[in-house]
Amino acid sequence: MKPPIHSFHIPVMGTAFSIDTPVKVARYGIHSVISLVDDTLIEQMRKHYCEKTGEPYAPIAKQDEDYRARRITAYLDLVDRIVQKQFAELKRSHFGPGSEINKYFEMLNDASPLKEKYRKMLSTHNPLFKIKLQEELRAEMRPGDINVNIMTKLDRDNYDGKGNKLGPEFSDALSALRGYATSSLRSAIVFSAGINRRLYSYAEQFKDFYADATGDIKKKIILKVSDFRSSFIQGKFFAQKGLWISEYRVESGLNCGGHLFATDGYLMGPILAEFRARKEEFVQQLHAVYNKALTLKNRLPFAQPHPIKITAQGGIGTIREDKFLREHYGLDGTGWATPFLLCPEATNVDDVTLQKLCLATEDDLYVSDVSPLGIPFNNLRGSLSDTEKDAKVLHHRAGSACPKGHLVSNTEFTSAPICTASRQYQKLKIDQLNTLSVGPEEYKTRFDRIVGKACICHDLGESAVAKNKIQTRVPGFPAICPGPNLAYFSRIATLKEMADHIYGRINLLNDTPRPNMFIKELRMYIDYLRKDIEKSLENLNGQKARYFTEFKDNLLEGIAYYRGLFPQMVEESLEFRAKTLTELEECRQKLLRLADDYAKAFIPAQALAAA
Numbered sequence: 001m002k003p004p005i006h007s008f009h010i011p012v013m014g015t016a017f018s019i020d021t022p023v024k025v026a027r028y029g030i031h032s033v034i035s036l037v038d039d040t041l042i043e044q045m046r047k048h049y050c051e052k053t054g055e056p057y058a059p060i061a062k063q064d065e066d067y068r069a070r071r072i073t074a075y076l077d078l079v080d081r082i083v084q085k086q087f088a089e090l091k092r093s094h095f096g097p098g099s100e101i102n103k104y105f106e107m108l109n110d111a112s113p114l115k116e117k118y119r120k121m122l123s124t125h126n127p128l129f130k131i132k133l134q135e136e137l138r139a140e141m142r143p144g145d146i147n148v149n150i151m152t153k154l155d156r157d158n159y160d161g162k163g164n165k166l167g168p169e170f171s172d173a174l175s176a177l178r179g180y181a182t183s184s185l186r187s188a189i190v191f192s193a194g195i196n197r198r199l200y201s202y203a204e205q206f207k208d209f210y211a212d213a214t215g216d217i218k219k220k221i222i223l224k225v226s227d228f229r230s231s232f233i234q235g236k237f238f239a240q241k242g243l244w245i246s247e248y249r250v251e252s253g254l255n256c257g258g259h260l261f262a263t264d265g266y267l268m269g270p271i272l273a274e275f276r277a278r279k280e281e282f283v284q285q286l287h288a289v290y291n292k293a294l295t296l297k298n299r300l301p302f303a304q305p306h307p308i309k310i311t312a313q314g315g316i317g318t319i320r321e322d323k324f325l326r327e328h329y330g331l332d333g334t335g336w337a338t339p340f341l342l343c344p345e346a347t348n349v350d351d352v353t354l355q356k357l358c359l360a361t362e363d364d365l366y367v368s369d370v371s372p373l374g375i376p377f378n379n380l381r382g383s384l385s386d387t388e389k390d391a392k393v394l395h396h397r398a399g400s401a402c403p404k405g406h407l408v409s410n411t412e413f414t415s416a417p418i419c420t421a422s423r424q425y426q427k428l429k430i431d432q433l434n435t436l437s438v439g440p441e442e443y444k445t446r447f448d449r450i451v452g453k454a455c456i457c458h459d460l461g462e463s464a465v466a467k468n469k470i471q472t473r474v475p476g477f478p479a480i481c482p483g484p485n486l487a488y489f490s491r492i493a494t495l496k497e498m499a500d501h502i503y504g505r506i507n508l509l510n511d512t513p514r515p516n517m518f519i520k521e522l523r524m525y526i527d528y529l530r531k532d533i534e535k536s537l538e539n540l541n542g543q544k545a546r547y548f549t550e551f552k553d554n555l556l557e558g559i560a561y562y563r564g565l566f567p568q569m570v571e572e573s574l575e576f577r578a579k580t581l582t583e584l585e586e587c588r589q590k591l592l593r594l595a596d597d598y599a600k601a602f603i604p605a606q607a608l609a610a611a
Helices: 021-028 039-053 067-092 100-106 113-123 127-140 172-181 197-205 228-239 268-296 319-328 338-342 351-359 384-394 423-434 440-451 462-467 484-488 495-502 517-539 542-568 574-610
Strands: 032-035 146-151 187-192 219-225 245-251 309-313 333-335 365-368 377-380
Touching: 021 032, 021 067, 021 100, 021 495, 039 067, 039 462, 067 100, 067 146, 067 172, 100 113, 113 127, 146 172, 172 197, 187 245, 197 228, 219 228, 228 245, 228 268, 245 268, 268 309, 268 517, 268 542, 319 333, 319 495, 338 351, 338 484, 338 495, 351 377, 351 462, 365 484, 423 440, 484 517, 517 542, 517 574, 542 574
Parallel strands: 032 146, 146 187, 187 219, 219 245, 245 309, 309 333
Antiparallel strands: 365 377
């Protein structure tokens, strides 16, 4: 297996921010990920790029059979053609100052053997040798992968024009999988947000997910995971079907953008340490299950396991953190997402939101309850989406028209699921609230909880619509979901500058004091636990008490692990390591105080519940 051109990738960001990132960065060898949630936006982007490149555009309407899968296939095939053409042109271009092919090599990590050969080519004065090296460099160039992402929890069932429920293969997630599986891409699909058994089982039906006789897999599967145990469970599920997981992408539960899927207090450092310690065992066990499944399917087993990559993402901000993760844990790569929101060459962020991001402080980036899924969601204070949402409430028109409906899930008032951010649901829920005899404070709390949900499946796509000047009949107001790491980046950067920052050639951090990524995550978990305890005090029971205790114990184990780890961070200065150990002890004391306060409140709360 050839080493990647770059040691980092650009993960999926929202539904729109990375919707066309491969068109912008793949020709430079950078892997990136497209979201497959919003097929309306995907169709709009296909029309946009057909017009831009001069390709004919034939609309795929919602009334057309299997429209969602077909839209996705058509867009991915278009992106594939664009990238292949871009890369071919770049590869043929002449070496010289400011050229595209020079940019390709100049963005590489200075430690890369390919970068070393490039420097050697630049320094040689022998014309024939220079030409020979240039041809060797061209031969070793590869474009970045056009990867895609399915958020497994977004799997709405769909209906025909007469209101009849369609078969499960026409659900949102399965249609998206089919759209990717039938595309021309040779890349990978990322499954995120947990297990979806019917989606995972559906992958069996497509030949491109299986290894051929040589062990090559045209369409690889990547799992975004939060801990070792769930990784093995999911990997085994696929292995039992004769499908191999090519990469386990460990993401911080809290120190990332978008929806937050907190672990039960398991921290990133200990999770990566377990992967490092048990990877061989992990691979061998999955290989045995995999070969057994292949035999049952009358496919030839493989004597050796296919390669498995372990990568990490979520909150990385410096070359020292990146290098430590890759070298100490033996990672095969890292993901950098949030900082790229300030890189217009790579992502779609409208001008107004981009300026708000540049000015954002730690206080402006917060965990909100705006997601209709009921899952904590990173947000930016003062976003255009939230401003419009609040204005609708003031004008007694709370809720969204729900133009896309990808997050429908509630059947409290209706037989067919509706979205809790929709005008329909919020009116019904407010009407219900008005029949209850509650005091003013309780009424306001419940009312705010109802109208606090935002139409993120539509508004998250609006940045791409605005930036690309796409005409639409349903105006939206851009939402954005940056991770907390954005507080430490404040200026718009070029793609070259972002690569230079990642590889340590320049520094894009602002002057805001930035803790180590592990400390940042730990602080967030302690705050998360505190809020969870506060919400539960009136309804405490033995099960909840055991959960809080286990959560606290897991955090304490993580703190003990970090106490031994931080002195090993030799890339950091002695002063920084001492500061980090001090911050670690402050976190431990804060956690112990929280546990003590919880224990004092637990008995009175139990007595109140019993009464």
